[in-house]
Structures are given as structure tokens and as C-alpha cells.
Amino acid sequence: MNVLEVKNLQKTFGSIRAVEDISFSVEAGEVFTIIGPNGAGKTTTLEMIEGLVTPDQGEIHFGEMNWGNHAVAIKMQIGVQPQSSAMFDLLTPEENLDLFATFYEKARPTEEILELINLTEHRKNQVKKLSGGQRQRLAIGLAMISDPDIIFLDEPTTGLDPQARRHIWDIILELKKLGKTTILTTHYMEEAEKLSDRVCIVDQGNIVTIDTPSALIEKLTKEREVRLSFLDGEEAANEADVFANNLDSVSRTELEGTTLKLWTIKPEDTLLDLFKFTKEREYQVEQVSIREMSLEDVFIAFTGKEWRD
Amino acid sequence: MNNLKQFKKMFAAQLKLTLREKQAWFWGIFFPVILMVIFMVIFSGSSDTEFESEIAIVADNPNPTSEMLLTQINQLPILNVKTGEPVSRDTAEQWVKDQEVDAAIVLPESAEDTSFVLVVNKEDEKGVTTQALSAILDKIVQQANLSAVGAAPTFDIQFESVTSGSNELNYTDFLLTGMIALSIAQGGLFGMVDLVEMRRKGLIKRLRMTPANMGIFGLSDMVMRLLFSIIQILLLSLIGVFIFGANLYINFSSLLIVFLIGALSFNAVGYLISSFSQTQNAYMGVANIVSFLMMFLSGVFFPVETMPDWLQPVSNILPLTYFAEGLRDSMVYETGVFSSTLWFGIGVLVIWGAISFLLGSWLYKRKSIVATR
Numbered sequence: 001m002n003v004l005e006v007k008n009l010q011k012t013f014g015s016i017r018a019v020e021d022i023s024f025s026v027e028a029g030e031v032f033t034i035i036g037p038n039g040a041g042k043t044t045t046l047e048m049i050e051g052l053v054t055p056d057q058g059e060i061h062f063g064e065m066n067w068g069n070h071a072v073a074i075k076m077q078i079g080v081q082p083q084s085s086a087m088f089d090l091l092t093p094e095e096n097l098d099l100f101a102t103f104y105e106k107a108r109p110t111e112e113i114l115e116l117i118n119l120t121e122h123r124k125n126q127v128k129k130l131s132g133g134q135r136q137r138l139a140i141g142l143a144m145i146s147d148p149d150i151i152f153l154d155e156p157t158t159g160l161d162p163q164a165r166r167h168i169w170d171i172i173l174e175l176k177k178l179g180k181t182t183i184l185t186t187h188y189m190e191e192a193e194k195l196s197d198r199v200c201i202v203d204q205g206n207i208v209t210i211d212t213p214s215a216l217i218e219k220l221t222k223e224r225e226v227r228l229s230f231l232d233g234e235e236a237a238n239e240a241d242v243f244a245n246n247l248d249s250v251s252r253t254e255l256e257g258t259t260l261k262l263w264t265i266k267p268e269d270t271l272l273d274l275f276k277f278t279k280e281r282e283y284q285v286e287q288v289s290i291r292e293m294s295l296e297d298v299f300i301a302f303t304g305k306e307w308r309d
Numbered sequence: 310m311n312n313l314k315q316f317k318k319m320f321a322a323q324l325k326l327t328l329r330e331k332q333a334w335f336w337g338i339f340f341p342v343i344l345m346v347i348f349m350v351i352f353s354g355s356s357d358t359e360f361e362s363e364i365a366i367v368a369d370n371p372n373p374t375s376e377m378l379l380t381q382i383n384q385l386p387i388l389n390v391k392t393g394e395p396v397s398r399d400t401a402e403q404w405v406k407d408q409e410v411d412a413a414i415v416l417p418e419s420a421e422d423t424s425f426v427l428v429v430n431k432e433d434e435k436g437v438t439t440q441a442l443s444a445i446l447d448k449i450v451q452q453a454n455l456s457a458v459g460a461a462p463t464f465d466i467q468f469e470s471v472t473s474g475s476n477e478l479n480y481t482d483f484l485l486t487g488m489i490a491l492s493i494a495q496g497g498l499f500g501m502v503d504l505v506e507m508r509r510k511g512l513i514k515r516l517r518m519t520p521a522n523m524g525i526f527g528l529s530d531m532v533m534r535l536l537f538s539i540i541q542i543l544l545l546s547l548i549g550v551f552i553f554g555a556n557l558y559i560n561f562s563s564l565l566i567v568f569l570i571g572a573l574s575f576n577a578v579g580y581l582i583s584s585f586s587q588t589q590n591a592y593m594g595v596a597n598i599v600s601f602l603m604m605f606l607s608g609v610f611f612p613v614e615t616m617p618d619w620l621q622p623v624s625n626i627l628p629l630t631y632f633a634e635g636l637r638d639s640m641v642y643e644t645g646v647f648s649s650t651l652w653f654g655i656g657v658l659v660i661w662g663a664i665s666f667l668l669g670s671w672l673y674k675r676k677s678i679v680a681t682r
Contacts, residue, residue, distance in 0.1 A: 050518055075520040082518065084511035090329040091322060102318040103521035126329070 002063075003028045003150055003181050004049070009058035011044050018044040019055075020205035026183060028149075031176055033184045033192040035295070036202035042185045043083060045202070046154055049183075050080050062150070076105055079143035083154045085135050089128040093119050093138050096127060097145055104146035117141040117171060133164025140171055150181045158187055169195060189295035199295065201302055208302045216298045223251065224267045225291040228274065229259040231284040243277050244270070258286075312525055319529035327533055336499060337537060338544060341492035345545060348484050348610060349553045362438055364388055365404050365413040368395035374453075375416035378425075381449055382414065388445070405430050411438050414446065425450065482556055482641045485549035487609035489640075490571070490633035492541045494603065497575025498596045500534055504583040505592045531576070538572050546640075562646050563639035570655050571632040574662030578628070581665040584672035603629040628661040 004026040011019040019041040026032045034042050047053040049060055051067045051074065060066060062074050087096050094110055101107035114120045117137040122130060127138065136156055143151055153172070157165040165188075172195050175182055186192050192199050193213045201208040201216075209216065230236040237258050244250050244262050249270045254261040264270040267290050278285055327333055366382065368375045379395065382388055391410050401413035405428050412433075415426035427446055429439050507513050516523065549555035579596065586592035606620065607613070607629035613621060624630050631654035638644035638651050 052514060052517060072520045075518065080515075080518040082511060082515055084514075086507075086511035086515040088322065088326060088512070089510075090326050095322065095325065099318060099322045100519065102315050103519040 001028045002026065004183070005059075005061040006045075006049060007059040007061075009045060009048055009060070010056045011041075011048060011053065012056055013044075017205055019048070022058075022202070022205070022207055024200055024207065024210055026150075026181060028181055029176070029179050030197040031172065031182045031184060031195050032198050032200065033186060033196035034200045034202055035186055035189070035192050035299070036208075040202045041205040042202055043154060046152055046183070046185060050078065050152060051075070076146065077148055077150065079146060079148035079151045081139045081143040081151070081153045081156060083158075085139035087127055087135075087138060087142060090126055092124050092126055093130070093141070094123040096138065097141060100142050100145045106147060107145055108147045110145075113141045113145055116144070116174060118167065131164075133160050133167060136160060136164070136168060137171065140168065144175070148180070150183065151175060153182060153184045155185055155187060157191060165191070189299065193295050201299060203303045213295060216295065217293045220293055220298060220301050222265050223263050224265075224293070225261060225263055226267055226270065227259060227261050227287070227289045227291070228285055229287045231258075231286045234258055236278075236281070236283045239281065240274065240277065240283070244274060247273055312522065315522060316525050316529055319526055320532060323529050323533040327537060333500075333537070337492065337496050337541060341488055341495075341541065341545060342548060345484065345488040345548065346552075348488075349481060349549075352480055352484070362388055362411045362442060363391055363409075364442070365391050365401040365410045366395045367398045367401045367413055367415040369398060370418050371395075372417070372420045374420050374422070378416055378449065378453065381452070385445070402428060408432075412442050479556075481549065481553045483612070483637070484610065485545060485553070485555045485557075486637045486640050487633050488549075489542050489545050490607075490629060490636050491604060491609045492545065493538045493568070493572050494575045494629050494632060495600055496534065496538055496541065497572060497577075497579045498582070498600050499579065499593070501576065501579030501583040502589055502592045502596070504580070505586050505589055508583075509588065531573075534576060535569070535572055538568070542568070557640050558643040560639050560643045560645055563644055563648075563651060564636070566646065567632070567635035567639050567651070567655065570658050570662070571628075571635065574628055574658045574665070575632075577662040577665040577669065581669035581672075584669040584676075603627050606630075608633055626657075628658050631655075631657045 002025040006025065007023050009019050009022040011017075022041070022045055024032075034045065036042050044053060048055045048058075051071060054067075062070075062077065065074050067074065088099070091099065093114065097110045097113055101110065111120070114123050117140060119134060119137060119141065122134060127135065130138065140153065140156060143153070156168050156172075160168070169191065172182060172184070184192075184195065196213055198210060199213050199216060200210045209219075211219070228240065230240065234257060237255060237260050240260050241253055241255050244253050244260065247264075247270060249264045249266040251263045251265070253263075262270070271288070275285075366379060368379060383390065391404065395416070396404075398413075398415060401410075401415075404410045405413050408430055411429070413428040415428065417424065425446065427443060429442075433439050504513075516526065546555075546557065550557060578599070582592055582595045582599070586595060604610075606616070606624045607627045608624065609629065613624045613630060616624065635651060635654045635658070638648065638654075644651055
């Protein structure tokens with residue numbers, strides 16, 4: 001069942017075409033991630049869906065509801081964490097949550113939210129004294145206070161340290177368990193890969209592609225990067241390089257000191273041949289690795305651009 | 310959630326925000342109190358003591374005329390003759406030079422001579438004391454002239470001032486009401502900086518994402534500001550009355566109207582400033598200029614009438630002039646609600662408030678696209 005449907009959204013600010021043509025639909029209970037570089041139109045798209053910006057063209061449907069006729073009803077059903085984690089700095093997390101709770105017809109108990117975002121300990125500290133990660137968690141908490149079915153998280157982990165990011169991932173996975181629909185934007189490929197059911201890649205106001213993370217990676221070439229480093233010095237690496245270049249499955253190689261990098265469409269076969277060779281020569285292999293394709297590679301493959309954080 | 314409950318919660322939040330905002334307390338309460346106390350100590354402290362002056366008398370050739378004048382001068386309690394007796398002209402001039410006396414009066418040299426000389430230090434030539442002395446001397450000369458021709462004074466001036474209230478406006482009352490007006494005006498002018506901050510941090514946008522009733526939110530904010538201003542009035546009045554002996558004769562209905570209209574108007578001016586200020590600093594810059602101009606041109610510390618004529622028309626369009634006057638009328642003169650001057654002032658305040666609010670709202674609407682990006 002689709003909880004959100006977006007058709008042919010367009011938005012121009014002055015001479016800037018922020019969103020050219022964006023359409024997608026989001027199913028109940030999924031984590032739907034929009035990724036793209038800065039200025040791709042992610043935030044504008046979200047703000048149109050959240051009812052803050054009126055699209056020049058296009059339609060937005062929350063089930064049977066739309067912004068023109070059901071603005072308050074939609075606001076009651078969605079929770080939003082905007083990029084600027086705006087809240088009352090002189091109030092405590094508890095007071096912020098209590099205040100936001102009064103805006104809605106139904107609200108989850110404040111203690112429950114504090115528990116979920118792991119801020120029970122800091123409930124009585126003024127927000128201005130919280131760390132970046134704690135603020136961000138509170139911002140997500142504020143988005144959840146009305147127990148909404150659809151939650152929008154706009155770059156919830158930008159600027160956070162790895163530990164704080166992981167905290168937020170836990171919250172998002174928790175939301176998924178509760179059956180909520182989450183629409184997420186992020187800069188981090190790793191995050192999109194780990195959390196999303198489906199990923200939508202946006203560039204220059206258009207959708208490049210939409211699919212599950214693994215399917216997107218599948219769509220790429222099967223070529224993998226393999227690395228071997230040798231304990232027996234550069235000579236051994238050189239010998240292995242010559243051997244690898246004669247294998248049919250290997251498309252190219254690169255040598256960096258004692259480390260050999262090679263690209264192959266059949267990593268298993270290539271490695272088997274290589275190990276036979278090293279066994280024969282009694283070379284000791286220190287490290288072996290096969291690099292997984294990431295969404296970053298997907299992005300580069302689809303847009304032809306370098307990924308910029 | 311019904312509106313009343315929402316209002317109560319929002320008001321409680323506003324209350325906490327205001328209580329925790331140290332700047333608001335400093336500029337809104339502490340600063341006006343200090344400013345008022347300083348002005349009152351400087352300007353009203355000495356006004357109780359009467360004019361007194363120490364002089365020297367020179368009567369080198371005692372004669373009937375000088376004798377007569379000397380007796381007259383000795384009768385005046387405000388003139389203290391140094392050493393109690395006439396001295397030589399040289400000694401007197403030396404005293405004047407050394408500023409041991411304010412002036413020396415040289416009495417006529419003979420019975421036929423009719424001129425006095427008033428010797429003062431060059432530094433004090435334009436001073437208040439010199440002017441007062443010369444006026445006193447003038448009076449003595451006049452009386453001497455009259456008695457010389459054997460006439461009695463026919464006309465006499467008696468100084469009296471009339472007010473509609475039961476009390477004459479003294480400087481303490483004037484300054485107290487002026488300071489109250491200034492504090493409330495500044496509260497409005499500077500207070501709206503919160504809006505700039507809320508907009509910059511995206512808090513207004515955040516609230517617009519919720520179904521919160523922004524009208525109720527604005528109302529709770531306004532009620533909080535009015536409450537803060539009432540605290541200002543009470544505190545300044547208490548200090549003025551109990552420490553500096555100000556006399557207040559309050560007409561509460563007039564005061565309520567003037568207070569509400571005035572506070573709302575200045576908040577509207579603050580709102581206008583917030584509509585075109587991108588940052589807190591930009592806002593404070595504009596608010597400071599506006600507040601500074603009004604502070605000295607609106608009869609807060611000194612009556613508008615004491616300013617140069619060419620400057621007075623400026624005062625006559627500033628809202629603070631009318632707010633201060635309105636507060637004086639309702640707090641000192643006990644002017645009733647049906648006074649036309651009161652309503653003229655209120656009219657000017659309403660015009661300022663309405664224009665500022667409409668212009669501000671228009672600017673906010675016009676920029677809304679940019680603001681939501």
C-alpha cells in the first residue's frame with residue numbers, strides 16, 4: 001500500500017531549477033532514502049512534500065489526502081525532523097517534547113520518547129547544553145511525539161561522530177520495527193545502504209534511479225577490485241603481477257610496492273589461480289581483500305560524477 | 310487539543326523562556342532601574358536646597374546711600390557677606406579671583422553716586438549664580454530707585470503654576486514617567502530580536518510543520534511581553550515613589566489604554582525591524598539607532614520644550630513623545646479617558662503601530678520564499 005505518492009514535482013527559485021521532474025511512491029513501513037550531492041534538490045523535494053514549499057507543478061498525495069484540502073490532517077499524521085534541528089534552546093528536552101505534544105490531537109507519553117531517543121538522563125538539561133548528537137536525537141524525538149505514521153528525517157546524521165551516527169541508526173531501525181514509514185535523506189552512502197529498503201538517487205533536480213540498495217549494486221558491472229600484499233618483497237609482487245596479467249579473467253592490474261591490485265569479473269577463479277601460483281613459488285601472502293561495491297560506486301556509475309560529501 | 314489548553318501550555322513555555330533569558334532581565338529591568346536612579350540622583354538631589362551665595366561687600370567711602378544698601382543686602386538671607394563686614398576693593402577682587410566668594414558688590418562711592426559695580430570671576434560670567442546675583446541686585450536697585458523718589462511699588466509678580474492634577478510636576482515625576490515609557494518602548498523595540506533568531510534557526514519553519522495554531526502562539530508571546538512591561542511599570546514606580554518621593558495620581562483606565570496601545574505599537578515597530586533584519590546584529594543595530602534617537606528627542610529626560618525650535622517638529626512625530634506624555638497624563642495628572650490630548654497621542658501611537666505592523670507583515674510575506682529555503 002502506498003502511503004505517499006509524488007507525481008511530476010517541479011520547483012524553480014528565480015533562475016534556479018531546484019526540482020525539474022520528480023515522481024515516486026513510498027510504501028507503508030519502508031525506509032525510503034533519497035541520496036544525492038548538495039544542491040541536487042533533496043531538501044526542496046522534502047519541503048514540498050512536508051507542505052512548506054508550494055510546488056510549481058505536480059501532485060502530492062498522502063493516501064486520499066492532499067495539502068490543498070487537508071493541510072491540518074496531514075500535519076497531524078506526519079512527523080518532521082528538518083535539517084536545522086530547530087527547537088527551543090532555553091527549554092529542556094522534556095519541556096520541548098511537552099510543548100510540541102500540545103500541538104497534536106494525539107501524543108505519545110514524553111517518557112516513552114525520551115527512552116527511545118536515549119535522553120532520559122538529560123531530560124532536565126537545557127537544550128543549549130546538549131551535544132550535537134543529543135540535539136539531533138531530540139529533533140527526531142520531536143518528530144515522533146505525535147506518534148506519526150510517516151516520519152521525514154532530513155540528513156539526521158550530518159556532522160555527527162560515528163558513535164552518535166550509530167545511535168541514530170538504532171532509532172531509525174527501531175522506528176521500522178514499530179511499522180513506521182521513514183523518508184530519509186543522507187549524504188552518507190554507507191547509511192543509505194545499511195538502513196534503506198529502497199534508495200532514490202537524485203541529481204540536478206531529477207531522479208536518476210530508484211531501487212533496493214543490493215539491486216542497484218547488482219546493476220553495476222560485476223568487476224571487483226582484489227588486493228594482495230606479499231611478505232616476500234617487491235620481487236614476489238612483480239612475479240605475481242606478470243602471472244595475473246596472463247589470466248583471462250583479469251582486466252587490468254596495478255602495482256604499489258608489495259601490494260598488487262587487480263580487477264576481475266570472476267574473483268573466485270582468479271584467486272584460486274593466484275594461490276596455486278604462490279603455493280608453487282612458496283610466496284607468503286600477508287593480506288587478501290575483495291572490495292565490495294558500494295552505493296558510492298552506484299552513484300558514480302549512474303551520474304558519471306565523483307561523490308562529494 | 311483545545312485552544313485554551315494550547316494557550317496555557319504555550320504561555321507556560323514563554324514564561325520559562327523569558328525567565329531564563331538573562332539578557333531580557335538585564336536590559337528590561339536592571340538597566341532602566343540603574344539609568345533612572347542615576348538621573349534622579351544627579352538631577353533631583355540638589356533641587357531641594359535653596360539658592361545661596363557668598364559675596365564680598367566693598368564700601369571704601371561709607372555714605373548714606375551705601376549704608377542704606379548695605380542694610381538691605383544684610384537682610385537678604387540668601388546672600389552671605391564674607392567676614393560680615395565691608396572690605397577693601399583690593400581684598401574683594403582677590404577673593405573673587407581666588408573664587409573664595411561668588412562675587413563682590415562695590416557700593417556707591419558717595420551719596421550722589423548712583424552706580425553699583427558687580428565684580429565676578431571671568432569663568433563664572435555666564436554662570437547661574439552670576440545671573441541670579443545680578444537679578445537680585447537689579448531688584449535692590451529698583452527698590453532703591455523707588456524709595457529715592459518716594460514711591461511704593463504698584464505691580465508685583467507672584468509666580469504660580471497651575472496643573473489639572475492636584476500636584477505640580479516636579480522632575481522626579483517627570484523622569485519616572487519618562488523612564489517607564491522608555492523601558493516599555495525599548496522592550497518592544499529590542500524584544501522582537503527573538504523573531505530574527507527563531508527565523509534564523511529555522512524554529513518558525515519548524516513550528517509551521519506542526520499543526521500548532523500560530524495565532525495562539527503569537528498571542529501567548531504578546532501576553533508574556535505585556536506582563537513583563539507591567540513588571541517594569543511596577544518596579545520603576547515603586548522605586549520612584551518610595552526612594553525618590555515621586556508623586557503619582559493615577560487614572561487607571563487611561564493608564565491601561567495608553568499602556569496597551571503604546572506597548573503594542575512599539576512591539577509593532579520591533580516586528581517591522583525584524584522583518585528586514587537577516588541577523589541578530591543587524592536587528593540590534595537598527596533598534597539601537599531608533600531607540601537612541603527617540604531616547605533624547607522624545608522628552609524622556611528633558612521636556613521637549615527645552616529643545617531648539619527647529620528640532621521640536623521631529624519630536625512631535627516620534628511615538629515615544631506621545632507615549633511618555635500619555636503616561637504622564639494618566640499617572641501624574643490623573644487625566645481621564647475623555648481627554649482629547651490623550652486621544653490625540655493615542656491616535657499617533659495607533660498610526661505608528663498600524664503602519665509598522667502592516668509594512669512588517671508585507672515584508673514577511675514578500676520574503677517568505679527566501680525564508681523557507
